[in-house]
Amino acid sequence: MLLSIRGLTRRFGDTIALAGLDLDVAPGEFLTLLGGSGSGKSTLLRVIAGFEAADSGTLLFEGREITGVPPHARPLNMMFQSYALFPHLSVGGNVAYGLKRDGMGRAERDRRVDEVLALVGLQGFGKRGVHRLSGGQKQRVALARALVKRPRLLLLDEPLGALDANLRERTGFELRALQRETGAAFIMVTHDQNEALALADRVAVLEHGRLVQDGPPRQVYDRPATRFVAGFLGAANVLEGRADGAGGFSCSTLGATLRPLTPPGESTACALRAERIAVRPGASGPNTAEGVVEELAFRGDDTLLLVRAPGGALLRVGHAEEDGAPPPRGTRVTLAWEAASVVPLAG
Numbered sequence: 190m191l192l193s194i195r196g197l198t199r200r201f202g203d204t205i206a207l208a209g210l211d212l213d214v215a216p217g218e219f220l221t222l223l224g225g226s227g228s229g230k231s232t233l234l235r236v237i238a239g240f241e242a243a244d245s246g247t248l249l250f251e252g253r254e255i256t257g258v259p260p261h262a263r264p265l266n267m268m269f270q271s272y273a274l275f276p277h278l279s280v281g282g283n284v285a286y287g288l289k290r291d292g293m294g295r296a297e298r299d300r301r302v303d304e305v306l307a308l309v310g311l312q313g314f315g316k317r318g319v320h321r322l323s324g325g326q327k328q329r330v331a332l333a334r335a336l337v338k339r340p341r342l343l344l345l346d347e348p349l350g351a352l353d354a355n356l357r358e359r360t361g362f363e364l365r366a367l368q369r370e371t372g373a374a375f376i377m378v379t380h381d382q383n384e385a386l387a388l389a390d391r392v393a394v395l396e397h398g399r400l401v402q403d404g405p406p407r408q409v410y411d412r413p414a415t416r417f418v419a420g421f422l423g424a425a426n427v428l429e430g431r432a433d434g435a436g437g438f439s440c441s442t443l444g445a446t447l448r449p450l451t452p453p454g455e456s457t458a459c460a461l462r463a464e465r466i467a468v469r470p471g472a473s474g475p476n477t478a479e480g481v482v483e484e485l486a487f488r489g490d491d492t493l494l495l496v497r498a499p500g501g502a503l504l505r506v507g508h509a510e511e512d513g514a515p516p517p518r519g520t521r522v523t524l525a526w527e528a529a530s531v532v533p534l535a536g
């Protein structure tokens with residue numbers, strides 16, 4: 190394992206930013222950290238980088254304890270959302286800064302700077318002042334500076350946060366390619382769920398300073414473990430109810446029985462994603478429900494319907510373009526979904 194974190198705790202007065210967090214990161218892995226505001230994402234990165242001390246817990250890098258190692262001596266680097274570039278230095282000066290501090294000779298330094306500037310698509314920019322760069326170019330300089338010492342692990346705190354939507358997507362792909370080329374493990378904090386799902390090998394979801402679920406993006410999306418993950422990632426419908434003892438899950442607010450593929454056990458809620466629910470006139474039995482369309486919102490690739498069930502539940506339903514025109518407001522509809530789309534939640 191590249192990085193093993195055990196029982197990491199950090200308090201700020203009465204606030205518990207990290208509450209005994211455990212996390213492992215494999216070499217060359219792209220991990221994204223997701224979580225609500227204040228869930229401890231930035232604190233976790235700062236503790237790994239050494240800018241913040243933990244109250245307790247251990248940090249092992251390739252099996253070696255790094256808790257007491259100063260930030261610049263750790264075999265990792267961190268890129269900040271603000272980029273934190275030195276305004277009075279050139280692009281090359283910014284990128285070479287850490288190498289110079291380590292006492293690397295001029296020739297080797299220049300070679301390494303040229304190499305990493307080419308890697309981030311900024312060849313020939315070495316002499317330019319950083320104040321003469323666009324936002325996207327500044328972001329690349331910050332990346333180059335973080336990568337120039339060839340860290341085994343790069344920590345990125347909202348690296349795409351300052352970019353506009355178009356540049357964000359493109360730069361996301363570039364980041365992914367860069368991660369593959371360098372072979373470094375990346376831990377990236379993002380507020381953007383789509384970005385987290387799109388870029389990562391593994392997504393880790395934090396809640397109140399604890400890791401609540403981690404896994405490949407598709408798995409975490411399809412099989413959320415808790416109410417929080419289901420609601421947070423892709424805003425699934427979370428339906429409260431109870432197991433009926435016959436493999437079904439009875440939800441009174443929906444006025445229907447959900448039948449998951451896996452028995453609901455002790456679950457008191459099930460997740461059902463909007464895009465897994467279809468309008469199916471005439472459908473009946475378990476995994477179907479009735480309701481009235483209250484609202485519609487066109488979203489480009491589909492239309493979101495808000496459907497009110499007789500028991501009061503408001504279901505989000507993704508109506509695909511290929512299914513034709515969506516039912517207008519006020520229409521009574523029958524909805525249906527597959528057993529595999531019903532996910533019993535643990536908590």
Ligand SMILES: Nc1ncnc2c1ncn2[C@@H]1O[C@H](COP(=O)(O)OP(=O)(O)OP(=O)(O)O)[C@@H](O)[C@H]1O
Nearest residue numbers: 201204205206224225226227228229230231232233
């Ligand atoms: N230096 C500090 N002093 C006091 N409280 C702090 C400090 N740093 C963080 N906290 C608190 O610790 C908790 C976790 O903060 P952190 O910045 O790690 O969360 P986050 O998940 O990165 O949030 P965001 O998504 O809003 O950036 C929050 O309640 C925050 O207010």
